[in-house]
Structures are given as structure tokens and as C-alpha cells.
Amino acid sequence: MKIEVKNLTKRYNDNLALDNVSFTLDGPNIYGLLGRNGAGKTTFMDILSGQILASGGSILIDGENPFDNRRLTESICLIKEGQNFKKDLSIKNVLKIFSYFYPKWDQELADELIKEYKLNPKSKVKTLSKGMESALGITVGLASKAPITIFDEPYIGLDAPSRKKFYEILLEEYQSEKRTIIFSTHLIDEVSLLFEEVLILQEGKVVLHEQSDILRDHAMAVSGSLEKVQAFIADKEVIKTKQLAGMMTAYVYGKPEEAKMHGLDVEGVPIQELMIYLTEKEGA
Amino acid sequence: MKKSLDESKPIFLQIKEQLEDSIINGEIKAEERVPSTNEFAAFYKINPATAAKGINELVEEEILFKRRGVGMFVTEDAREILVEKRKKSFYQTYVLPLKSEANKLHIGKEELLEMVKREDVPIED
Numbered sequence: 283m284k285i286e287v288k289n290l291t292k293r294y295n296d297n298l299a300l301d302n303v304s305f306t307l308d309g310p311n312i313y314g315l316l317g318r319n320g321a322g323k324t325t326f327m328d329i330l331s332g333q334i335l336a337s338g339g340s341i342l343i344d345g346e347n348p349f350d351n352r353r354l355t356e357s358i359c360l361i362k363e364g365q366n367f368k369k370d371l372s373i374k375n376v377l378k379i380f381s382y383f384y385p386k387w388d389q390e391l392a393d394e395l396i397k398e399y400k401l402n403p404k405s406k407v408k409t410l411s412k413g414m415e416s417a418l419g420i421t422v423g424l425a426s427k428a429p430i431t432i433f434d435e436p437y438i439g440l441d442a443p444s445r446k447k448f449y450e451i452l453l454e455e456y457q458s459e460k461r462t463i464i465f466s467t468h469l470i471d472e473v474s475l476l477f478e479e480v481l482i483l484q485e486g487k488v489v490l491h492e493q494s495d496i497l498r499d500h501a502m503a504v505s506g507s508l509e510k511v512q513a514f515i516a517d518k519e520v521i522k523t524k525q526l527a528g529m530m531t532a533y534v535y536g537k538p539e540e541a542k543m544h545g546l547d548v549e550g551v552p553i554q555e556l557m558i559y560l561t562e563k564e565g566a
Numbered sequence: 567m568k569k570s571l572d573e574s575k576p577i578f579l580q581i582k583e584q585l586e587d588s589i590i591n592g593e594i595k596a597e598e599r600v601p602s603t604n605e606f607a608a609f610y611k612i613n614p615a616t617a618a619k620g621i622n623e624l625v626e627e628e629i630l631f632k633r634r635g636v637g638m639f640v641t642e643d644a645r646e647i648l649v650e651k652r653k654k655s656f657y658q659t660y661v662l663p664l665k666s667e668a669n670k671l672h673i674g675k676e677e678l679l680e681m682v683k684r685e686d687v688p689i690e691d
Binding site for chain 2: 475498551
């Protein structure tokens with residue numbers, strides 16, 4: 283499904299959570315939605331899933347507004363970092379309710395995941411540990427088979443092997459049936475290989491929207507003598523520079539071949555590092 | 567095949583280069599099947615579209631060809647094409663950095679040539 287975001291703005295009193303944001307997500311794909319705390323990610327996901335209204339601008343999913351739109355809400359599954367389920371329900375009933383709501387619900391997958399994460403179907407939600415509640419969220423998100431599935435930091439309290447299992451099953455599911463998966467997380471290094479496109483939000487604005495492989499190619503750290511580096515970066519978009527003993531390293535967008543021709547050392551910048559530099563940039 | 571990929575370089579390029587290396591080294595021969603997009607995706611936990619991009623570029627360069635419903639296979643001329651291509655980039659990738667490092671260390675052209683010609687002996691501590 284195509285998601286078109288136009289001039290989207292969300293204001294909470296004096297606070298601008300989203301500031302005139304525009305972009306388009308074209309189709310079934312795995313998107314990484316990154317940014318620091320308070321950057322506007324959760325607000326965006328809440329509007330996208332039709333749970334809250336924007337203050338201005340629009341989100342259209344296949345041309346329709348998701349707010350209070352039954353046909354669309356059953357195509358969207360948002361799993362948040364907690365409080366996804368009513369405390370008094372048993373796991374079995376949670377799954378039953380979601381199976382009625384999502385037309386493409388996969389009970390077999392849900393059963394498999396419940397087993398994988400050693401969840402007892404009779405347990406009530408309020409008795410679950412943080413990690414177990416996250417595992418239930420992941421189960422619902424994956425089994426919903428919703429054409430737009432959104433995971434907002436879905437694995438608080440989940441240990442590394444369980445997260446790894448989640449990535450594996452997510453990828454298997456995505457391969458067997460393409461759908462739009464929007465993934466918001468702070469554990470970027472663990473998942474960045476899954477992303478085909480990356481969006482970075484900073485203070486309510488999109489500071490970057492690019493295919494991850496293009497980022498890996500164009501975002502680079504160039505090092506060399508101060509003069510050489512300064513000459514090279516003069517006409518480029520510079521993200522950050524550091525200096526030591528007459529040497530300079532600059533993080534820029536550009537072509538690695540060109541930097542090599544200037545006699546500079548060139549290194550790629552992993553997405554996690556890029557996000558850190560982009561979002562600590564003053565006034566970005 | 568490598569155990570994991572380098573996060574800071576384009577992933578599709580790394581998939582492509584790994585396949586190229588395997589073909590040049592003779593690990594995968596002409597007419598043999600190469601791993602599928604999904605096999606790469608599962609092994610490296612990468613987005614299948616990214617793996618597909620690397621494989622598709624090799625199809626365009628006539629290194630691989632598709633047998634419908636079966637998978638991707640190495641073409642007859644693959645190895646030859648790749649060796650030619652690598653030779654062309656050899657100067658850029660290896661000789662230029664070598665000369666620039668030699669320059670930094672004040673190793674003259676004669677001395678450098680001498681090193682290239684020298685019989686390789688294991689370096690002893």
C-alpha cells in the first residue's frame with residue numbers, strides 16, 4: 283500500500299511534534315524509522331494507524347485517510363513498546379480478538395510463535411513479564427499479516443536470542459508475502475541490514491529519507507591533511523568534522539571514488555553512526 | 567562466503583563481489599547454480615530486495631542467467647568476463663594505493679620495482 287504524507291503537522295499545546303513533514307512510502311518494503319527520543323516517530327505512527335488526528339496536513343493510504351476508517355484500520359497493525367493488550371485478558375483471548383479483527387490473520391504462525399517464545403495461552407496479560415509481553419506483541423504483529431505492520435520499539439525486555447528469532451521470522455514472513463513493515467528502534471545496528479529504506483526524524487522534521495544501500499555508498503568519512511580535506515568538502519554537505527594533529531576527518535555525502543582521487547582515506551559510515559551525527563547536529 | 571557483511575558498504579555490492587570472487591576462484595563453476603535471493607537473505611539477515619539487486623546486476627553483466635523456476639546459474643563465459651573486468655580495475659584498486667603508500671615512505675620507483683620482482687619469502691619475526 284502506498285503511503286503519502288503531505289505537510290503533516292501535529293501540535294501538542296506549544297510543542298510541535300511533527301513540523302510540516304512530507305514524504306511518500308511507495309510500497310511493500312521494510313522501512314527503518316529512526317530518530318532520537320521525542321523526534322516525532324511515535325506521533326507519526328499513531329497518526330498513520332488512525333489512532334489520533336493530525337493538526338494539519340494529510341496522510342493518505344492508497345488515497346484514503348486512515349482516521350476512523352474501518353477498511354484501512356484492518357489493514358494496519360501497530361505494535362507499541364507496551365500496553366498493547368488489556369491486562370485481564372488471557373493470551374488465548376488476546377489472539378482470538380485479533381484474529382477476528384485482521385482478515386488475513388495467520389493462526390498457525392501465532393501458535394508457532396507462542397510456542398517459540400514459551401508463552402502459556404492461559405496466562406493473563408497482567409502476569410506477564412516485560413519480555414513476555416513484548417513477545418506477545420511481536421506474535422500479534424507478525425500473525426496479523428496486515429499489509430502495513432508497524433513495530434514501534436517492540437522488544438523491551440526481550441533478550442538477544444529472542445530478538446534474533448524475531449528478525450529471522452520477520453524476514454521469512456516478508457519473503458513469503460511482501461508487505462509494508464515500518465520499524466522504529468534504537469537498536470539500529472541489529473536491524474539496519476533489514477531496512478531497504480531509512481527515514482530519520484529530528485525535532486519533528488525528516489532530516490533524511492534514502493535507500494539504505496545508497497546511504498552506505500554516499501555517506502562516508504574522509505580523512506587526510508587539514509588542507510586536503512577542507513578543499514574536498516568545500517562544496518559538499520558536511521555532517522560533522524573532527525580534527526587531530528593537523529589531520530581532519532569529515533563525514534560528508536559524496537562519491538567515494540572522487541575522495542580517493544583527492545588522495546583522501548575513505549571509509550563507509552554505518553547507519554547507526556550516521557544517525558548519531560545527523561541528530562546531534564546543531565539546529566538540524 | 568564470508569560469515570558476515572560490512573555494515574558500512576552497500577550490501578548489494580558485497581553480495582555481488584562475493585559471487586564474483588567465488589566464480590573467479592572456481593568455487594562456483596560454469597553452469598552451476600548460485601544461492602538464491604532468499605538463501606542470501608536468510609544467511610546474512612538482509613533485505614531480500616537488496617540481495618536481488620546484486621544478483622540482478624550480475625545477470626545484466628551476463629555473469630549469471632536465469633532458468634525459470636529453477637534458479638540462477640553461472641554462464642559459460644562468466645569467469646573470463648570477470649577476470650577481464652578485475653584486470654581493468656587492478657591498477658586503480660591496487661597499484662595506485664601501493665604507489666601512494668610508497669611515496670609516503672620515500673620508497674623510490676626502482677626500490678618498489680625490486681620488491682615486486684623479489685622472490686616471495688615468508689616474513690620472519
